[in-house]
Amino acid sequence: xxxxxxIYILIMAGVTYLIRMLPLTLIRKEIKSTYIKSFLYYVPxxxxxxxxxxxxxxxxxxxxxxxxxxxxxxxLAYQKKSLISVxxxxxxxxxxxxxxTGI
Amino acid sequence: xxRRDYLxxxxxxxxxxxxxxxxxxxxxxxxxxNAGISAWEAVLISATNVTSAGQFAxxxxxxxxxxxxxxxVTQFIINLRYCxxxxxxxxKLDAKMPFFHRFLxxxxxxxxxxxxxxxxxxxxxxxxxxxxxxxxxxxxxxxxFLGIISGNILPARVISALSxxxxxxxxxxxxxxxxxxxxxxxxVLSSMALSxxxxxxxxxxxxSSGFRIIILxxxxxxxxxxxxxxKDEAKEGPSYGA
Numbered sequence: 001x002x003x004x005x006x007i008y009i010l011i012m013a014g015v016t017y018l019i020r021m022l023p024l025t026l027i028r029k030e031i032k033s034t035y036i037k038s039f040l041y042y043v044p045x046x047x048x049x050x051x052x053x054x055x056x057x058x059x060x061x062x063x064x065x066x067x068x069x070x071x072x073x074x075x076l077a078y079q080k081k082s083l084i085s086v087x088x089x090x091x092x093x094x095x096x097x098x099x100x101t102g103i
Numbered sequence: 104x105x106r107r108d109y110l111x112x113x114x115x116x117x118x119x120x121x122x123x124x125x126x127x128x129x130x131x132x133x134x135x136x137n138a139g140i141s142a143w144e145a146v147l148i149s150a151t152n153v154t155s156a157g158q159f160a161x162x163x164x165x166x167x168x169x170x171x172x173x174x175x176v177t178q179f180i181i182n183l184r185y186c187x188x189x190x191x192x193x194x195k196l197d198a199k200m201p202f203f204h205r206f207l208x209x210x211x212x213x214x215x216x217x218x219x220x221x222x223x224x225x226x227x228x229x230x231x232x233x234x235x236x237x238x239x240x241x242x243x244x245x246x247x248f249l250g251i252i253s254g255n256i257l258p259a260r261v262i263s264a265l266s267x268x269x270x271x272x273x274x275x276x277x278x279x280x281x282x283x284x285x286x287x288x289x290x291v292l293s294s295m296a297l298s299x300x301x302x303x304x305x306x307x308x309x310x311s312s313g314f315r316i317i318i319l320x321x322x323x324x325x326x327x328x329x330x331x332x333x334k335d336e337a338k339e340g341p342s343y344g345a
Contacts, residue, residue, distance in 0.1 A: 005165065012148070016185070017209065020186075022189070035332060038328035045291055046327075049295050052295070059270060061259070061263040069270075074278060077277075080279045090268070091122075
């Protein structure tokens with residue numbers, strides 16, 4: 001190997017850590033601006049929704065089991081079930097669909 | 104609540120994350136094996152990076168013998184979304200929180216850990232974070248190890264089923280507040296719709312998933328903040344009923 005794998009790992013880890021660490025150490029006060037506060041309040045919903053859909057549809061062995069898992073999670077979450085039940089029952093439904101359809 | 108209670112709550116909420124990580128990092132382990140790195144090296148990458156997309160990209164760059172600069176820039180772009188997350192998370196921390204807690208929490212700002220820690224009620228206890236990190240990261244590292252030492256410890260069906268664990272969690276975080284808050288519901292719906300468009304539309308689909316997340320978050324959360332600024336009583340941040 002021409003390049004050292006440990007230097008690769010060090011660069012990857014260093015860059016990634018700095019991105020995470022700098023805002024958490026530099027922003028130590030409560031932000032006063034209503035706009036920025038509102039923006040940061042809305043960030044998680046936008047980020048998590050963008051990451052979930054449509055990526056969830058290609059996460060499993062086929063789109064049908066994924067669609068069922070997605071629907072089950074939506075219904076359970078809408079009923080305000082706990083994090084772990086939504087997550088695990090959604091996994092179980094994917095498993096069952098793939099078992100039954102044999103894909 | 105005492106420190107131990109926060110730790111326990113964190114471990115409980117981190118459990119599905121650890122489970123989902125096990126499945127995802129398992130595939131990373133398999134890829135690492137194919138790329139010809141050792142189990143120790145793969146485990147070291149997972150333990151120091153704790154980021155799926157970044158690691159997958161990093162691995163392919165290593166295999167291609169890319170330059171160090173290329174690796175740094177790629178990691179920066181793919182992982183820039185963590186910067187947004189850390190900015191949001193910074194508002195959940197007590198202004199007096201000592202630096203060492205901040206340094207440690209920073210290590211665990213992943214999509215999923217951010218998702219559960221930012222949605223706790225009130226200020227974030229570092230011990231809650233440690234609980235979540237304490238069970239999620241071992242899942243990530245263990246999955247990598249299992250994936251590289253044996254590609255077939257878990258049947259493909261189980262891996263396939265576990266792959267939705269993380270998404271199920273995201274859904275459990277964003278849907279309940281959407282019921283009570285129309286603005287949040289609008290954000291969730293438009294985020295999913297635009298994400299769909301960006302994934303499949305010509306030209307837009309060329310944008311990497313990391314940038315897609317950044318662009319859409321800035322756009323949607325930015326527009327929502329301009330149109331629906333929140334009043335002071337809502338400043339404690341989102342919460343879910345766990």
